[in-house]
Amino acid sequence: MVGVPISKLCDINANKKIIVDTHNELRAQVSPAATNMLKMEWSDKAAELAAGYARSCKQYHSQQTERNFTGFNCGENLFMSSFKASWEDVIKAFYSEVSNFEYGKGAIDPDQEILHYTQLVWYASFQVGCACAECPVSDDTQKYFYVCRYCPPTNLKTIPYPYKKGKNCGDCENSCDNGLCTNHCPYNQNKYGDCPSLAKGDGCQKEIGLMDDCPASCHC
Template identity: 30%
Template sequence: MTFTPNSFFIHPVSISIYKVQNDLQLRFKVWNERLASHAKTRAATCEIDGPPPYASTFSHVGWNTHLSADGGTSFSDAIHSWFDEGKDFLYLSGQCRENATCQHYTQVVWATSSNVGCASQLCLRKGDISQIFVCAYYPGGNWEVNGRLVMPYKTGPYCSLCTSSMSGCFRLWDHVDGLCEIPRNPCRMSCGQHGRLNASSCKCMCDPGHTGRLCQVQCSVQCVHGRFKGEECSCLCDVGYGGAECAEKVQFPFHSCDVMIDGDCFVVSSDADTYYGAKSRCQGRRGILVQIHNQKVQDILAFYLSQLESSIEVTDTHSETRNFWIGLTYKPLKDFFRWDTGEMLTFSSFAFGQPDNQGFGNCVELQASSGFNWNDQRCKTQNRYICLHAASHIAQWEDGS
């Protein structure tokens, strides 16, 4: 039978072989299926000292074997028997005690071994059933120079000699110290049984019927044309769909548009928020903070807002709600303004003397006192805002795409 990675790394008894090594410079060992396959091949021979199988994908493999005469030994017992040889390892001389064996121990704790694969096999030997345990390590250990064993580790603070190929120092549950970890999972997270990790974005892609940051929430509803909202079992529908399960085809709500310009829909808010709060509110309504790319749109919006100013009912009576956020921000490190969609600024309508707050006022508003020309403002300021639904976005409602 093949020894599975779960039973090796998650079982507390197996992990204890690492926990007792408080001062050793060790690397976190990753389970390797190819090594497990090689171990299985060797175990199938039922020979404890037999020749190791040819491993074409590994240039230097280390081996540990253990034979249990009664067949009642567990893999944890076998690994502990190897580790228990540590009492016969003399660190200062780098040798085993006289008439003692310690090479199994030195291979288990070999600091630069990063991958392991194990297997066991029931064997019939001279009419009796026994069990052989085999582990393969890569890179291997137990190297000798001029008849002397290379030291398997160095004493000192844990993780102090991790190399640049490591992703950091990893601690296992209540492990007293840490282990050098290779960058197999730079996100340091798992998506469980119902998700797949996107290592480039460090986000989980959940299976149907599951949601949550780690795909840990199971939902009884399904989102036919949409996705779940964060940790909730409620749907965020794709463009053109609505209903509890996003199964209903809906039309674009043109009645909500305050101004239509060349097929684009502009919705003026009656509430106030910070710049990023306004941006989030527009996104929640399947739009974006307004972008102004030409003088025509600037003139029409300025005229509409000036007519609206005396009659609009504002739910937030903050003193600065006469102004309106647009989706433009200043990027201090690059020293330029850019629209939220990433587009560069090709048209501008800054008021006279503006912008004048770069680095302090990094968000842009339509300023009522300047005829609704642009002004850079602190992003935490409470302003009204304008959401834009572009004509191309509205067309998606008709296509249902």
């Protein structure tokens, strides 16, 4: 990346296509394959909030309430570097944690990170917005700070199963684009991992509060 000014790397309009395309390429190649992996699209609002946080140079995770907008909660991946990294390299760094991940188990080595990977490949996340900034260098701060927001966020209770394994687009055969589903649910994600079973039949009508706790399963 020598010779590429940070202003160009952090120009949202100049980089959003490569950011979205890289995410979708990686999501489409998960192993085992995913039956329900949604295709990501750019979110201007998520990117706007990510840009504000990147410029703050607070190189630790933001509060959940700082990421929310229009009824959506959002997850967050952060990347800090002493050198200018391309967006493709940043996103692939998140994905590289797959080497410590086993589907159905989670982290192979519990002392090593996997949450950047599981957020990137969380099946229900269909909106992404990223931004970066150049920060003052200190003992606690690297020079370059990259922030990506994912909406809706991963469900920490089901980390070993970030998607349903099976044939690509097996759950969306009529809404499939290059191995990714295009039939996203416009409702926020479920609060509980067993929402799909709770919502079967007329569960959403019978169980008080289930519509609020399991909006994705009840409406989609």
